[in-house]
Amino acid sequence: MTESANLELLLNKLSPLLGDRLSRAEAVRQHHGEDLTHFDICLPDAVAYPHSTEEVSAIVKLCHMYETPVIPYGAGTALEGNFLAISGGLTLNFSQMDKIIALRHDDMDCTVEAGVTREQLNHEIRDTGLFFPIDPGANATLGGMAATRASGTNAVRYGTMRENVIRLKAVMADGTIITTSSRARKSAAGYDLTRLLVGSEGTLGIITEITVRLYGLPEAMSAAVCPFSSLEGAVNTVVETIQMGIPIARIELIDDMLIDVINRFSGFDYPLEPTLFMEFHGSNNAVKEQAEMVEEIAKSHGGHGFQWASRPEERNKLWQARHDGFLSMRSAYPGKNFWVTDVCVPISRLAECIRDTRKDIAKANMVAPLVGHVGDGNFHLTIPYDKNNPEDVAAIEQLNQRLIERAIAMDGTSTGEHGIGLGKKKYMALEHGPALDFMKIIKKSLDPKNILNPHKIFDL
C-alpha cells in the first residue's frame, strides 16, 4: 500500500492543479481497479484526468517526489492485469487527452494524444484516403496499444505497434518529457527509445503522444469465410499461405466451439466447423490473384464453401462477428468469469502447438474455445470459469502453464499480444533466461524509485 502520509501530501498538491479532474470517489476507483478477466480487484487511491503532456509531467514530478505509484489507463481493455493498481497510487486516465494533433497526408503519418482510440482515429481520417490498420479487436487507445505492443487481426500484413509507431512523446519517472525520435522513416542515430517504450506497459515512461504510420486505403478489399473439415486443414492452409508469401491482410482461425457461440450471439449460421476468416487488400487484380491462390490452397486442405463478402457492410458484419467473440462468450456463459490467454509460436510449429493444446483441453474436459491471428503464429483461449471455485482455477492454471511452456519450448513466446502485466510474470525467467536481468537493470536505471506501474512485467 502507498504510504498514506505521502499520499495525502501528494493529493493536496495535485488538487489545486487538477480540480475536479482528480477523484477519490469509490465508484471511480472501482472502475479503474477491475478488468475484464480473472484478476482480483485492485483499487488505485485516486484517479486523475490529465489534459496535456505538461500536466502529466507535473503530476509525475509530484508522484516522484512523494514516491507514489503512477499508472497509465487507456480504455481498460487490457487482459493481463496490466493496469491494476496492485500497490495503490494514482491512476492517470487518458480519456480527456483525445485530440488528433497532426495529420500529415504527404508523409502518411499522424500524431495523436494517448487517449485517442483506434476507431476514433479511423473515423476522423475517413475522408483522407488513409487508414490506420492495427486492430486488436477492442476499441483500445493508441497509448494503451503502444504501451502493450498491441497487434491483432491485420498484423500479418501491416505489422504490430512495434513496426507502426514512428515516435513517442513520453514522461519519464522524474517528470522529464522526451521525444523518442525524429519523424524520418529510418534513422541510425542512437538507441531506439521508441521501441524500448513500446511494449514496456508504462513501467519505463508514460506515453502521452504517439506518431503512427498510416496506409493508403487499398483499391480493393475482399473478405471471405471458409469452413474446414478439420482444424489441421485450416491451420495448414494458413501455414502454406504465409510460406508462399501471399500478402494476405487478415487470416483468422475460429474453432468450431467458438463458431457455435458466435452464431448464437450474432445470428449467423456458419457451419459448426473450424473456420478461417480472411481479408485481401490490394489492386483489383492483386486481390483476385491472392484470393484465387488461397482458395486453391484451402481446397487442398479440406476447405469447402468459400463465402465472399466484398461489399463494405458485409465485410464489417463479418469482422464484427469475429471481434464479438469475447462478448459472445460472455453472453453464452452468463455469470461466469473469464480467463483469457495467448501465445505465439513460429509458424512451422503452429499446427503441432494447436493440436497438443486441444488435446490438453479435451483431457481436462474444459470449455476453451480457440481463436487466433494464426498468420502470425498467435492464438488465444477464452475460458469461462468460476473465480471462487479453486478446482476451476487450479485446472486453468495448469492448462495455461502447459500452454506457455509448450510455446516457449517451440521457440515461441508466452504472449503474442496481451502483454505480461501481472498474469505472466512467472514465465518471464523461463522465456528470457539471463536477458531478464538486463530488463531489470534498465527498469531500475530509468525508474530508480519504482513508481511507474510497479510490479508489472516482473518484480524487482
Add this chain to the structure above:
Amino acid sequence: MTESANLELLLNKLSPLLGDRLSRAEAVRQHHGEDLTHFDICLPDAVAYPHSTEEVSAIVKLCHMYETPVIPYGAGTALEGNFLAISGGLTLNFSQMDKIIALRHDDMDCTVEAGVTREQLNHEIRDTGLFFPIDPGANATLGGMAATRASGTNAVRYGTMRENVIRLKAVMADGTIITTSSRARKSAAGYDLTRLLVGSEGTLGIITEITVRLYGLPEAMSAAVCPFSSLEGAVNTVVETIQMGIPIARIELIDDMLIDVINRFSGFDYPLEPTLFMEFHGSNNAVKEQAEMVEEIAKSHGGHGFQWASRPEERNKLWQARHDGFLSMRSAYPGKNFWVTDVCVPISRLAECIRDTRKDIAKANMVAPLVGHVGDGNFHLTIPYDKNNPEDVAAIEQLNQRLIERAIAMDGTSTGEHGIGLGKKKYMALEHGPALDFMKIIKKSLDPKNILNPHKIFDL
C-alpha cells in the same frame, strides 16, 4: 590510452586462450585502426579472432576485469568511425565466426554468426527460393549491419535491420550471454532488447549471432533506369510513388555529377542527368502494373527514356554500377580523402532538403555528388578533399553541419543509416534533446565500466 599494466595482464590471460588468434602485430592493428573516410587512424592495442559466443564471453569477462575497451569489428565498412579504437583496447574481429547456424525454410528465417556477410548469406541460400534483402551496398557482416541498424537500397520495400532482425545473441559488458527474444514473429513479453541492441554500435552488448527474416524470391524482378531533365522532377517522382503506396523494391537517385563518375568507372553511357535507378518485385502482373504506374508518374515529372533491365545479368550490372558509386569516386579522385555523410527526412520535405543542400554545395564551389535511398527520404554526399588542408576540412564541416541542422529542423535525423560513431556525436543533443540523457543512463547501467566500444554515439 588503456592503462598499460592492465593491458599486459589481460593479454597474458588471453594468450593461452586464443593462441595465434590474438595479434599485436603493427600491420594487423593498422588494418583495424583506419577506415574508408576522414577519421584519424586509431589503433587498438591488440586484435582477437574469436570462434564462438562462449569465447567472446570469456574475452569480455577478462576485458571487464581489466577495464579494457573491447570493440567489435565486422567487415570494416562503417563510415562514421564506428569501430575505431579511440582509447585503445582490444578489437574483436568476427571474420572467423562466419557460419550459418540454422536455415529454417518453413519459418523463413535463419540464424548466422556475426561474421557472415550479406553476400555470403545470399550465396549460401541461393537454392532455397529465399533471399535476404537488406543491402547497404558494401558487403558488410550481419553483425555489423545489426549493430549499426543498416538499411540500403531495398529498405523502401523490406525495411531496415530494425524490422528484419528477429533476435540476437549478445555478450553483455560483464560477459553474460543473452538471447534477446524467442523466434515468434511477434511478442508482447517484456522489453524489446532486440531493438535496443540493433543500432547501439557495440556500446551496450556485443552481437555474436543474428536471426533474420528471409523472403521468398519474387516471381518477377525488373529494373529500370530513367534520366530526368531536373533533379526536382526525379525527387517528385519518388515522393509521388511512395505516396501512392506503390510497393517499389528499390528507388535510388543519382545526381548528374555522380552519373558522370559512374559512366567513366563502369563504362556505361547514361545521359548526364539526374537519374533514378528502380527495381520492381512481385508476380508478373504486379511488376508490370507497378512499373507502368511509375513510368506514368516519371513522365509527368520530366522523366524520359526508361531503360529496362529484366535479365538477371543486366540487373546485376546496373546495381553493381550503383554500388560502385564510392569506388568510382575513389578512381575519379585519386589521392584524395573522402568525407561521406547521410541524412534522412520525412518524404514531404525531401525535395526542399535536397534543393537547399545543392544550393549550399554550389555556393561552396564544392564537388559533392549526391546519391540516395530517396524512397525512405535518405540521401548521401561523398566529398573528395584533402585531409591536410584545413580550409577543405573547415568548408566540409560547415556544409555537413548545415546539412544536419537542416535535416533535424525538418523533423529528420542526422543519419539515416551510417550511424553516429565518432562523426555525428556532436549532433546528438540537437536531435534528441532530453532523450539523450536517458540513452546515457541506459549505457551507464548496462556497461558501468564503459568498456564496450567507448566514446561512440556519445561521450559520458
